[in-house]
Amino acid sequence: MANFTVVNHPLIQHKLTIIRDKNTSTKAFREVTNEIGMLMAYEITRDLPLEDVVIETPLVETTQKQLAGKKLAIVPILRAGLGMVDGMVDLIPSARVGHIGLYREHDTLDIVEYFVKLPQDITERRIFVVDPMLATGGSAIAALDQLTNKYNCKPENITFVCLVAAPEGIKALQAAHPGVAIFTAALDDRLNENGYILPGLGDAGDRIFGTK
Ligand SMILES: O=c1ccn([C@@H]2O[C@H](COP(=O)(O)O)[C@@H](O)[C@H]2O)c(=O)[nH]1
Numbered sequence: 001m002a003n004f005t006v007v008n009h010p011l012i013q014h015k016l017t018i019i020r021d022k023n024t025s026t027k028a029f030r031e032v033t034n035e036i037g038m039l040m041a042y043e044i045t046r047d048l049p050l051e052d053v054v055i056e057t058p059l060v061e062t063t064q065k066q067l068a069g070k071k072l073a074i075v076p077i078l079r080a081g082l083g084m085v086d087g088m089v090d091l092i093p094s095a096r097v098g099h100i101g102l103y104r105e106h107d108t109l110d111i112v113e114y115f116v117k118l119p120q121d122i123t124e125r126r127i128f129v130v131d132p133m134l135a136t137g138g139s140a141i142a143a144l145d146q147l148t149n150k151y152n153c154k155p156e157n158i159t160f161v162c163l164v165a166a167p168e169g170i171k172a173l174q175a176a177h178p179g180v181a182i183f184t185a186a187l188d189d190r191l192n193e194n195g196y197i198l199p200g201l202g203d204a205g206d207r208i209f210g211t212k
Pocket residue numbers: 077078079080104109131133134135136137138139140169195196197198200201202203204205
């Protein structure tokens with residue numbers, strides 16, 4: 001599948017198993033989800049541009065590399081996406097954080113949008129849209145519709161980052177936003193009849209916030 005990466009680093013796979021386990025506490029789920037967020041941030045920023053900088057070590061003057069000042073934005077899809085933000089910001093502290101609030105209607109899985117707040121210069125930024133779960137793809141597509149249609153962000157500046165993806169969601173997201181790169185920590189088997197990913201980890205928002 002084009003523009004689609006499974007980040008199968010051993011540390012990420014190990015931590016993913018912890019949050020998949022139904023016996024993992026809310027506290028541990030929250031901590032480990034942020035840790036995976038940080039590790040994912042390391043992977044998705046691999047292609048950030050560098051520039052030369054002249055510095056002096058204690059011994060000599062030398063030309064080395066530094067980040068070329070690319071402006072970044074992390075945009076979690078509420079609520080579940082919030083669970084990855086602190087970990088990502090730890091690694092890229094200068095990133096701005098926007099928020100897109102969406103939920104799935106329980107019976108129909110239709111997307112209801114209730115909040116959008118983005119950095120004012122969002123079109124100039126490299127954007128990481130984050131949600132731990134890509135199930136039908138409805139939430140991710142709605143968030144990316146907002147960014148590309150309403151805020152004129154370019155698809156090539158956007159990366160969608162999740163932890164667990166269903167093949168159905170990948171297919172739908174690629175069809176709707178072919179120019180957007182997708183990174184996931186795992187590609188699972190399928191969706192169940194209620195739109196949950198199997199094997200999955202359950203409802204990510206409820207597990208992060210302890211609401212069920
Ligand atoms: O196994 C699952 C599946 C979904 N979620 C939540 O729903 C959305 C993603 O679902 P789409 O069908 O792709 O819109 C995501 O924001 C999760 O909050 C889940 O937690 N677990």
